[in-house]
Amino acid sequence: MSRRPRRPLHRYSFPLITGLFSLTTLCAGLALSTVPEDSMWRFPLLLGPIVPAAGLVIIATRYLLARDELEQRVQMIAATVSLLITVTFTLTYGLLESRAGFPSLNATWTALLILVSWIMTGNIVRRRYR
Amino acid sequence: MKNCLKALRAERRWTQQQLADALGVSRQTVNAIEKGKFDPSLPVAFRLAALFACRIEDIFSPNSG
Numbered sequence: 001m002s003r004r005p006r007r008p009l010h011r012y013s014f015p016l017i018t019g020l021f022s023l024t025t026l027c028a029g030l031a032l033s034t035v036p037e038d039s040m041w042r043f044p045l046l047l048g049p050i051v052p053a054a055g056l057v058i059i060a061t062r063y064l065l066a067r068d069e070l071e072q073r074v075q076m077i078a079a080t081v082s083l084l085i086t087v088t089f090t091l092t093y094g095l096l097e098s099r100a101g102f103p104s105l106n107a108t109w110t111a112l113l114i115l116v117s118w119i120m121t122g123n124i125v126r127r128r129y130r
Numbered sequence: 131m132k133n134c135l136k137a138l139r140a141e142r143r144w145t146q147q148q149l150a151d152a153l154g155v156s157r158q159t160v161n162a163i164e165k166g167k168f169d170p171s172l173p174v175a176f177r178l179a180a181l182f183a184c185r186i187e188d189i190f191s192p193n194s195g
Contacts, residue, residue, distance in 0.1 A: 068154070068155040068156050068159050069155065069159065069170065069171050069174065070155070070156065070158060070159040070162055070168055071156065071158075071159075073168075126158075128167070129158065129162040129167050129168055130158070130161070130162070130167075
């Protein structure tokens with residue numbers, strides 16, 4: 001009665017590419033400390049982790065497209081809510097930073113905020129359909 | 131939308147997982163459809179109708195109707 005085989009869940013490629021991204025980021029950070037400030041090698045070193053990051057985007061997109069319609073709806077709602085949370089937070093904090101003298105935050109926190117809010121919203125929305 | 135998917139599935143003694151595999155969706159999706167929490171797309175509705183050898187409107191009906 002089976003209609004079609006399930007597509008692979010990217011069980012290995014996702015942790016592999018995440019590990020590769022972490023490793024290139026770590027290596028770039030270590031190598032940067034040995035390269036002089038005015039060296040032209042700083043840019044390729046800094047941009048090196050973008051290659052595995054692009055792979056991460058491709059794998060994540062393929063993973064989402066392979067999900068069934070309910071999971072795709074869950075992810076779409078989660079992504080939208082996550083975007084709205086991030087916009088609200090960054091706008092509010094931007095105002096606090098410029099007008100109230102709050103400390104400047106590194107932009108990498110925005111990526112973390114998107115990921116955390118996406119995962120949390122996804123779990124909440126998924127519970128609605130149980 | 132209301133539906134009689136659970137009854138149809140029970141008649142054939144299929145598990146949610148078996149039906150999900152036949153439809154090409156997850157078990158969670160079949161469960162959500164049965165509970166009326168999720169309305170499937172037209173392609174899935176047509177596959178359901180074909181599986182149970184009936185029309186879509188024999189399985190699904192509007193809440194108001």
